[in-house]
Structure formats: C-alpha cells, structure tokens
Amino acid sequence: MTASVAPGPLEVLGAWRPAPVADVLVVVAAVGYGLLARRADRWPWRRSLAGGLALAVAVVVLDGPVAVYGDLLFWVHMIAHLSLIMVVPVLVAWARPLALLRSAGPGGGRRWAQVLDSRAVRLVTFPLLTLAVYAVVVVLTHLTGFQQIAVEHPVVRGAETALYVVAGYLLFAPLIGDDAEPRRMPYLLRFVVLALAMGVDTLTGVVLMLTGTVLAPGYAAAHPGWGPGALADQGVAGAVMWWGGDGLMMLLLLVVVIRWGRAPAAEQGLGSFLEGVRRSTVLGQAGDRNADIDAAGIDLDGIDVDDDEAALVAYNQRLAALHGRPPRGEGGR
Numbered sequence: 001m002t003a004s005v006a007p008g009p010l011e012v013l014g015a016w017r018p019a020p021v022a023d024v025l026v027v028v029a030a031v032g033y034g035l036l037a038r039r040a041d042r043w044p045w046r047r048s049l050a051g052g053l054a055l056a057v058a059v060v061v062l063d064g065p066v067a068v069y070g071d072l073l074f075w076v077h078m079i080a081h082l083s084l085i086m087v088v089p090v091l092v093a094w095a096r097p098l099a100l101l102r103s104a105g106p107g108g109g110r111r112w113a114q115v116l117d118s119r120a121v122r123l124v125t126f127p128l129l130t131l132a133v134y135a136v137v138v139v140l141t142h143l144t145g146f147q148q149i150a151v152e153h154p155v156v157r158g159a160e161t162a163l164y165v166v167a168g169y170l171l172f173a174p175l176i177g178d179d180a181e182p183r184r185m186p187y188l189l190r191f192v193v194l195a196l197a198m199g200v201d202t203l204t205g206v207v208l209m210l211t212g213t214v215l216a217p218g219y220a221a222a223h224p225g226w227g228p229g230a231l232a233d234q235g236v237a238g239a240v241m242w243w244g245g246d247g248l249m250m251l252l253l254l255v256v257v258i259r260w261g262r263a264p265a266a267e268q269g270l271g272s273f274l275e276g277v278r279r280s281t282v283l284g285q286a287g288d289r290n291a292d293i294d295a296a297g298i299d300l301d302g303i304d305v306d307d308d309e310a311a312l313v314a315y316n317q318r319l320a321a322l323h324g325r326p327p328r329g330e331g332g333r
Contacts, residue, residue: 051095089168093177151218198249205242
C-alpha cells in the first residue's frame with residue numbers, strides 16, 4: 001500500500017479486510033430486522049430494501065476499499081465519515097426500525113410504544129438537541145486533534161464509527177423517516193433543521209481547506225508515495241466534506257420539499273405553535289378565545305386561514321363586532 005505507484009481500479013476494488021466487531025453487528029442487525037419484518041403484518045418491502053442498503057453501505061465502508069485506503073488518505077476517510085453520519089442513518093431512517101418494533105417487537109408493540117413515547121426518548125430526539133449533537137460531533141471530530149487520536153487507537157476509531165451512526169440517526173430519523181410516530185415534525189421545521197445542519201458541514205469543510213497545519217500527522221506517516229501531500233490531502237478532505245456533505249443535504253432538502261407538497265392538507269401546516277401564531281395574526285384570535293367567538297358570532301375553529309374568502313369574512317365580522325356594528329349580511333347594510 002505504500003508503493004510509489006498508484007493502484008489500478010481492479011486493485012482498489014479488490015482491497016478488502018475484515019472488521020470482526022462491525023461485521024458481527026451487521027449480521028445481528030440484518031437477522032433481527034428480517035425476523036421482525038416477517039412477524040409484522042404486511043411490512044413494506046421498500047423499508048426492508050432500505051435497511052438492506054444501509055447494511056450494504058456499512059460493509060463497504062468498514063470492510064472494503066474505503067476502509068483500506070481510508071487509513072492512508074484523509075480524503076478517503078472523509079468519504080467514510082459522510083457515509084456513516086449521513087448515508088447509513090438516512091437509509092436506516094427509511095427502514096423505520098422503531099415503527100417495526102412498535103408493530104412486531106418482542107413483548108408486544110404496546111410495550112415498545114410506551115418506551116418510545118417516554119419523556120426520556122422525547123428529550124433525546126428533540127430536534128434542536130439532535131442538531132446540536134450533530135454539530136458538536138462533526139466539528140470536534142474534524143477540527144481538533146481527535147483524528148490523530150483515532151489513528152493511534154483503533155478503539156477510538158470504532159467508537160467514532162458508532163458515534164457517527166447514532167448522531168446521524170438521531171438527527172435524520174424524525175426529519176426523513178417519520179420514525180417518531182405518533183408525533184411528527186412540521187415540514188417547515190424539518191427544512192430549517194436540515195439547512196442548519198448543512199451549514200455545519202460547510203463550515204467544517206471550509207475550515208479544513210483553509211487550515212495551514214496538518215491536524216492528523218498520523219495520515220502523513222502512513223502516506224503513500226503516489227498520493228497528495230499531507231496538507232493537500234487535508235484540503236481535499238475538506239472539499240469532500242463541503243461539497244459532498246452539502247450535496248447530500250441538498251438532496252434531503254429536496255425530498256422534504258417534495259413530501260411537503262404531497263402531504264395531506266392536515267399535515268402541511270407549520271406546527272401547532274406556528275399555526276396558532278398565524279391564525280392569531282390573520283383572524284385576530286386573542287387569548288380569551290370564547291369571547292371573540294361570542295362577539296363576532298362565528299366559530300374560529302371552523303375557519304381555514306388558507307381559504308381567502310372564509311378568512312376575509314371572519315376578519316370583517318370580527319372588526320364589526322369590535323366596533324359594535326352588526327357585520328355585513330346581518331343588518332349592517
């Protein structure tokens with residue numbers, strides 16, 4: 001691997017090595033998911049396919065050429081990072097393992113539903129918290145001396161792998177997979193969180209590209225004679241993080257926008273809080289809601305603020321009530 005001649009395509013594709021711990025976990029995950037899918041009532045094949053693809057990507061990253069050459073070149077290892085923190089978690093989110101546990105988990109779906117709907121789980125999956133965890137993981141593992149420690153200690157490298165997958169899944173599961181049923185995030189909030197996460201990737205990539213010192217000298221020590229220099233290698237790794245991370249995030253943003261447009265009308269709102277603010281702004285709904293209903297003579301619950309005609313009528317009736325005049329159509333002409 002340290003020869004001065006660059007390997008050919010066949011040599012690269014044939015570069016594989018076992019990762020015993022990861023391989024065992026992949027097999028356990030595949031068997032467990034398969035058994036639960038068989039127990040579930042008409043479990044969609046698309047979700048099983050997404051789960052299989054997630055495990056396949058993990059095997060390629062942890063056993064295949066990405067793992068072998070990722071020990072020599074930082075930019076190749078950055079491909080592993082993006083795969084483990086974005087690609088694998090998104091595919092797992094589409095496989096919806098939590099929904100599968102609700103449906104066919106050991107001990108009954110009701111038992112798992114109680115666990116997954118607990119206050120602790122709600123806290124761990126709170127969007128702003130998961131975004132913060134994602135940002136901390138990405139920044140601290142790339143812009144500090146963490147990579148040098150990971151090069152020197154295989155145990156830290158293994159922990160890094162688990163950390164990426166967990167942080168990525170916590171972020172993307174409620175945004176992409178709807179695996180947080182029965183509570184679902186508003187699509188606007190999903191879009192905003194993904195956009196902020198993309199900013200984290202951009203910042204990290206740009207800083208790596210502009211840094212004038214080698215952050216992980218361990219790569220330089222094992223560097224092949226045919227590859228770029230250590231500092232150039234780090235710059236390419238930053239470009240991979242920037243362009244690769246942003247490209248994947250843009251695809252996810254596009255998915256959210258498409259699903260937002262196709263969602264039922266009841267799910268296209270801005271969330272209960274933002275919808276309340278919007279209704280209050282459009283209809284003038286005050287804190288004492290019942291008083292407004294009595295004064296205006298209409299039920300604001302029945303008004304669709306996206307219906308221009310209905311919203312205009314409600315607004316005019318409320319103004320008339322506030323000024324002590326009967327609204328138009330009821331003796332006010």
